[in-house]
Amino acid sequence: MNFFQEPFTFGGLTIPNRVILAPLAGVSDIPFRRICQELGAGLTYVEMLSAMAIHHKNKRTLDMCARHPAEPVLGVQVTGPAPELVEQAVRFLNTLPFDTIDINMGCSVRKVIAGGAGSGILSEPERITATVRAARAATDRPLSVKTRLGVSRRAISIEDTARRVAREGADLFTVHGRTRDEKYGAPADREGIRRGLAAARAAATRSLITVGNGDLLDWPSVRAMRDETGCDAVMISRGALGNPWIFREVLEERIAHPTLEEWGDVVLRHLDYQEAHYGDTELAAIMMRKHVLWYIKGFPCNKELGAKVGYIKRIEEGRRYIREYLAQWPGDLLRFEGAHKTESRFGPNSKYDPKYEMDRVHDRAVAEE
Ligand SMILES: Cc1cc2nc3c(=O)[nH]c(=O)nc-3n(C[C@H](O)[C@H](O)[C@H](O)COP(=O)(O)O)c2cc1C
Structure with a gap:
């Protein structure tokens, strides 16, 4: 151990x-x-x-x-x-x-x-x-x-x-x-x-x-x-x-790094948990957008996918885009090949703050009364 x-x-x-x-x-x-x-x-x-x-x-x-x-x-x-x-x-x-x-x-x-x-x-x-x-x-x-x-x-x-x-x-x-x-x-x-x-x-x-x-x-x-x-x-x-x-x-x-298959399983499971917890609602989808945008970092051609998943209105739409994307790539594709990609995500020294991908109303209600 x-x-x-x-x-x-x-x-x-x-x-x-x-x-x-x-x-x-x-x-x-x-x-x-x-x-x-x-x-x-x-x-x-x-x-x-x-x-x-x-x-x-x-x-x-x-x-x-x-x-x-x-x-x-x-x-x-x-x-x-x-x-x-x-x-x-x-x-x-x-x-x-x-x-x-x-x-x-x-x-x-x-x-x-x-x-x-x-x-x-x-x-x-x-x-x-x-x-x-x-x-x-x-x-x-x-x-x-x-x-x-x-x-x-x-x-x-x-x-x-x-x-x-x-x-x-x-x-x-x-x-x-x-x-x-x-x-x-x-x-x-x-x-x-x-x-x-x-x-x-x-x-x-x-x-x-x-x-x-x-x-x-x-x-x-x-x-x-x-x-x-x-x-x-x-x-x-x-x-x-x-x-x-x-x-x-x-x-x-x-x-x-996860294989493409492991990656897909977890993203789809997260979408399922999201729907189970928040219901089949627009709110569930809005709160999920940022997660999917974070999940697709480090994969090829994620810009086109990002332009779609950043606007989903139902969890089911997210599932469809992810499944279509998975079908496009060979199963042995790894995410984040090369440590430099991990580095470039958040720093050190990067000014990037993940809050930029978060929804002002739904994700940032800290300390509201
Ligand atoms: C989106 C987001 C939300 C956060 N919310 C909390 C929080 O609720 N409580 C807390 O103690 N820290 C919170 N933090 C700060 C982190 O827990 C952590 O202390 C900080 O990000 C430094 O670690 P990192 O450089 O590994 O991200 C938050 C950070 C981010 C990016």
Whole structure:
């Protein structure tokens, strides 16, 4: 059994391996989580929820709290502008069937920070302590925090944040190796992650699992994260968009692109899960468009296909285009032949942000009330 295949336990919860799918707003819904779980993700999370939206019993937010019976383990993530609101939200989430609860202290979306949530907390260190303390008092379930290195390069605060989080009794700590101001414009700083994780371990009052995040796009980048930061586990984000095979790749510790047949099976299954979850509706199709656009990256002649799948109005249309496309190519065609293609998808240093392929109304409702 290799490093990533080994189980780990935090706060009494055992996770079967060390490869986690991040909470991804607009993306990590039931259909996508199930696909990632089937391809090896040991732990997945619901999209980030707003404590304010929970307070107001926002329907869309409550709908996001659903768990599919086939999901083996599931975490939830919440963010809020004040410890009391986070505490209230955690008490509510504690009544639902989630295995673990994460507090987001890293989101850099402008409207989230403007409301004092996400990485807005990083300029108020006392609020970090108070928020973890309040959340800890509100749940016995495994509790974690996900954050960034600081507000900016001139205000790196990760070691201080790490100590505050660890002292207040978090069971797991994830560091995304960028500052809030960097967005995706700089490569993930693995030395910064290493320092943050080490500070958390040193200050921990109970056993603490450390997780590295940022620019994990394939097996070599995951290996570098493990070797250079000493993390216990990795959390995959953009690397899973259109490429859920990354979980299998990491568990097998080798670059392993799907064959055309495997690719087709998974894309068609994702379309089925989408229809089962959202119904045979236009909304299901609109929310699926981005996934199909991500799936077809790295294949030949995907421009023509993109021009069609980017506008589907029903899931069935998506199935038809994918089947037609599959029929065009020899079965032994591999996706992403040549690592350079994987590199060019998202970076490092690429300014490309997957949100450009997301729908403004349907996919980007983070922290709405
Ligand atoms: C579409 C999208 C949605 C995201 N939503 C969340 C979220 O809900 N919660 C969270 O903690 N991070 C969220 N993130 C940030 C990622 O989890 C991750 O920290 C960041 O993308 C860096 O990792 P990467 O370079 O491997 O993508 C999101 C990122 C993207 C691209």
